[in-house]
Each structure stands twice: as C-alpha cells, then as structure tokens.
Amino acid sequence: MLRGTGDLGVVIERADGAVQIIEQQSRRSLATIQGMGDLSHASVVFSRDARYAYIFGRDGGLTKLDLLAQRIDRRILQAGNSIGGAISQDGRLLVAQNYEPGGIRVFDADTLAPLADIPAITSAGRPSKVVGLADLPGNRFAYALFEGGEIWLADLSQPRKPSVQRFAAGMQPYDGLVSPDGRHYLAGLFGEDGLAMLDTWHPERGAQRILPNYGRGQEKLPVYKMPHLRGWALTSRHAFLPAIGQHAVLVADRQSWQPTAKVPVLGQPVFVMVEPTHRRVWVNFAFPDNDKVQVIDTDSLQVITTLTPGKAILHMEFTARGDEVWLSARDSNEVVVYRTDTFEQRASLPARSPSGIFFTWRAHRIGM
Structure with missing residues (x-):
C-alpha cells in the first residue's frame, strides 16, 4: 500500500538489537527489523x-533503515564504542560521536561513505571521549570533550576540509544540547557545579558559565542516574x-539564566x-521511582498529575x-500511549525491553 512517512x-528494542517501525495514528507496529547490533x-x-x-548503536554501528521498504538499506x-x-x-552529512577511539567521524548520508575523521585530542595530547554532539545551522556541529574539558565547534560546510574551534568549558562535560533555534549550545559538567554555554552566533566570546549552583556539588542524595540534557524542557521564557x-x-x-523556582517532585528526575x-x-x-511519571503545569509551576x-x-x-505522548516501559515490555490533555491511556503496544522512541x-x- 502507498504510505507517507x-x-x-x-x-528501540534494546535487548534484541531490533527496531520496531510504528505508525502513530493507528498506534500499531508495522514491522520489527533485526540485526542492529x-x-x-x-x-x-x-x-x-x-x-x-539512521541508528547509532553503542557498538559503533551506523545503520540506515528504510522505513517504507521496512529493511536495512546499509x-x-x-x-569501537x-x-x-x-x-x-542540509541532510547530506551524518556525524558519529565516539568514546573509542574518541573524536567524531563524518559520513555521506546516502552511501555511508566516510568523508572526514576528526580526533578529539586534549591539550595534554591525550584522546578524549566525545559527548553532547548537536547539529547547528550552516552544517556546523557542536560537541564536548569529557576528558578535555572543552567545547568544539566543527564547520563541515566543506566536509573533506573541516575546521574546528576550541573553547574551554569546565571539568568533565558529560552531555550537551542546543536551543531550538540553533543559537545556544549548553554543556553540563560532571566534575563541578554549573554549565557552560556557547553562543554559536558569536563564538568569539567563548563559553560562558551559567547556573553556577547546578550540579553534583550540591547533591543531598546518591545520584542513581545522571540526567540527560537532551531531555531538558526549553520554552520561550x-x-x-x-x-x-x-x-x-x-x-x-x-x-x-538565573534560577527562578524549584518544583518538588517524587523522585530524581531524568x-x-x-x-x-x-x-x-x-x-x-x-530508580526506585522509575515506574512513575509526573506532569507539571508550566503556568502554575505545580505538579498536576502522577501516572504509573x-x-x-x-x-x-x-x-x-x-x-x-508515547512512553517506553522497559521492564513491562510495552510502549504506552497517553492523551496529553486528559491523561487517559489510549493504547499499549508490545515491545521487548523498549528504550528510545x-x-x-x-x-x-x-x-534532534
């Protein structure tokens, strides 16, 4: 049958190295593709x-999946990691961020042919893990060096002749995100409080420190799982x-970038x-509150419901x-669908150890 995308x-079915292709409106699975590593x-x-x-796996695999033909294309x-x-x-370049051997690698999005390899070498001459990779306007990419304590801005407008700018960020950046307009890149710091923010419109100003009290230094409880910055909620205000x-x-x-409120929730948010x-x-x-989800009203800044x-x-x-909203319940082996206005459950789809949707x-x- 004819179908749009x-x-x-x-x-992602993480335990089996498989990917389900799903259709949102019908809330059903169309196919399960194995062999993703x-x-x-x-x-x-x-x-x-x-x-x-394009699926980037932990084992260094890069898979191009055809959603319409429902098969691996390349x-x-x-x-290694x-x-x-x-x-x-422009959709022409894929960039992978790597722990091992570190650095980023650039590929042609059509053929997956390699175009560039940019090692991540610290100022001390050692290789570094790369984290927080994000695309930017102008075929640029921002990312952070965990061991290097830096943010790198790579211009890939000429992918076979990349240019890189380096900016001091802080101790052990562990993740990063870019604002929806592509202007500001933020890196979270594992080794100290605060975040580093780079204005990609004016990179000559360097990375600015913001939210100086945000981080591990103020923790009052054991940290069971570090939050993902890519899961931050950025509104206009x-x-x-x-x-x-x-x-x-x-x-x-x-x-x-000053804190204005703190909303109490039942557990450590991820x-x-x-x-x-x-x-x-x-x-x-x-864990141990990972069977629940809470919803905050952005006007009143109050928790308005708790779901299980x-x-x-x-x-x-x-x-x-x-x-x-679609939620992956790994240990229930299902994906659960809720209405966002009434919080009514609409569907449940079987999936083996689902993670990313x-x-x-x-x-x-x-x-994204």
Missing part, C-alpha cells in the same frame, strides 16, 4: 525526506531542568520534557502537535 517512527545506548536521526532512519561499523550521532542541516541528586525540577529564566504546545512538562525518574504507566519508564516522545517529525528540527 510523516506519521511513522521507530522504537548493540542498542543499549542508541540514538536516531532521520533523513530530510523522513524516509530513512550498515557499517564505524567505531559510540554513543550517538547527528545529521547536518524558561528552562526546566532536572535537579541532580534532588527530588526537584529547577526552573531558570532563559534570558538571565528526562524533563515539554509538550510541543509548551503547556505542560512531563518528568520521568531514576509501567515498570522502568526510560523515554518519552510527543507526537508532532502534542496530542499524545523517535518520531519522524525530528527530521525537520534542529538539534
């Missing part, structure tokens, strides 16, 4: 036409971010994600216009 998505820490980006999903092993990737603004080692979501002003309408923020938690969707809620994904609307967003 705008209503499709993929669900180690998906214990997988990420996905989409081609510009949303026909192909697959390579590009590194990888934790994700990104696609360029505020940033909602998981407090590290606390049962709270912090709210910061996006102009001054993902703090905003609906496309910016009306509500959804929060999942680290299943065991080990790992990831949340909204539909493009925000009418539904990625919809094709991501093809048209920066930093």
Whole structure:
C-alpha cells in the first residue's frame, strides 16, 4: 500500500538489537527489523525526506533503515564504542560521536561513505571521549570533550576540509544540547557545579558559565542516574531542568539564566520534557521511582498529575502537535500511549525491553 512517512517512527528494542517501525495514528507496529547490533545506548536521526532512519548503536554501528521498504538499506561499523550521532542541516552529512577511539567521524548520508575523521585530542595530547554532539545551522556541529574539558565547534560546510574551534568549558562535560533555534549550545559538567554555554552566533566570546549552583556539588542524595540534557524542557521564557541528586525540577529564566523556582517532585528526575504546545512538562525518574511519571503545569509551576504507566519508564516522545505522548516501559515490555490533555491511556503496544522512541517529525528540527 502507498504510505507517507510523516506519521511513522521507530522504537528501540534494546535487548534484541531490533527496531520496531510504528505508525502513530493507528498506534500499531508495522514491522520489527533485526540485526542492529548493540542498542543499549542508541540514538536516531532521520533523513530530510523522513524516509530513512539512521541508528547509532553503542557498538559503533551506523545503520540506515528504510522505513517504507521496512529493511536495512546499509550498515557499517564505524567505531569501537559510540554513543550517538547527528545529521547536518542540509541532510547530506551524518556525524558519529565516539568514546573509542574518541573524536567524531563524518559520513555521506546516502552511501555511508566516510568523508572526514576528526580526533578529539586534549591539550595534554591525550584522546578524549566525545559527548553532547548537536547539529547547528550552516552544517556546523557542536560537541564536548569529557576528558578535555572543552567545547568544539566543527564547520563541515566543506566536509573533506573541516575546521574546528576550541573553547574551554569546565571539568568533565558529560552531555550537551542546543536551543531550538540553533543559537545556544549548553554543556553540563560532571566534575563541578554549573554549565557552560556557547553562543554559536558569536563564538568569539567563548563559553560562558551559567547556573553556577547546578550540579553534583550540591547533591543531598546518591545520584542513581545522571540526567540527560537532551531531555531538558526549553520554552520561550524558561528552562526546566532536572535537579541532580534532588527530588526537584529547577526552573531558570532563559534570558538571565538565573534560577527562578524549584518544583518538588517524587523522585530524581531524568528526562524533563515539554509538550510541543509548551503547556505542560512531563518528568520521568531514576530508580526506585522509575515506574512513575509526573506532569507539571508550566503556568502554575505545580505538579498536576502522577501516572504509573509501567515498570522502568526510560523515554518519552510527543507526537508532532502534542496530542499524545508515547512512553517506553522497559521492564513491562510495552510502549504506552497517553492523551496529553486528559491523561487517559489510549493504547499499549508490545515491545521487548523498549528504550528510545523517535518520531519522524525530528527530521525537520534542529538539534534532534
């Protein structure tokens, strides 16, 4: 049958190295594709036409999946240990970020042919893990060096002749994200409090330190799982971010980057994600509260409901216009679908140890 790709998505089945292709409106699985390798820490980006999903696996695998033909189009092993990737603004370049051997590698999105290899070497001359890779306008990419304590800005407008700028960030950056307009790149710091922010419109100003009290130094509880910055909620006015080692979501002003409120929640938050309408923020938690999800009203800054969707809620994904949210319940072996306005459960789809859920609307967003 003829089918468009705008209503499709993929669900990572991490235990089996498999990917489900799902259809959102019918809330059903169309196919399960095996042979993806180690998906214990997988990420996905989409081609510009949303026909192909590119899966970056923990084992260094890069797989091009044809969503319409429901088969693997191409697959390579590009590194020994990888934790994700990104696609360029024009859709022509794929970039993988690597733990081993470190650095980033650039590939042709059509053929997966290698175009460039940029090692990550610290100022002391040692290799570094790369984290927090994000695409930027102009076929640029920002990422951080965990051991190097730096943010690198790579210009790949000429992919066979890349140029790189380096900026001091702080101790052990562990993740990063870019604002929806592609202007500001933020790196979280594992080794000290605070975050580093680079204005990619004016990189000559260097990386600025913001939220100096944010981080491990103020923790009052053991940290069971470090939050993912890519799961922050950025609205036009505020940033909602998981407090590290606390049962709270912090709210910061996006102009001054000063904290303005703290919303108490039942556990240690991992993902703090905003609906496309910016009306509500959804929060999942680290063990032992990872069977629950709480919803915060962005106007009142109050928790308005607590849901128990299943065991080990790992990831949340909204539909493009925000009418539904899909939740992966790893230990319940299912994906659960809720309405965002009434919090009514609409569907449950079987999946073996599901983790990441990625919809094709991501093809048209920066930093996704």
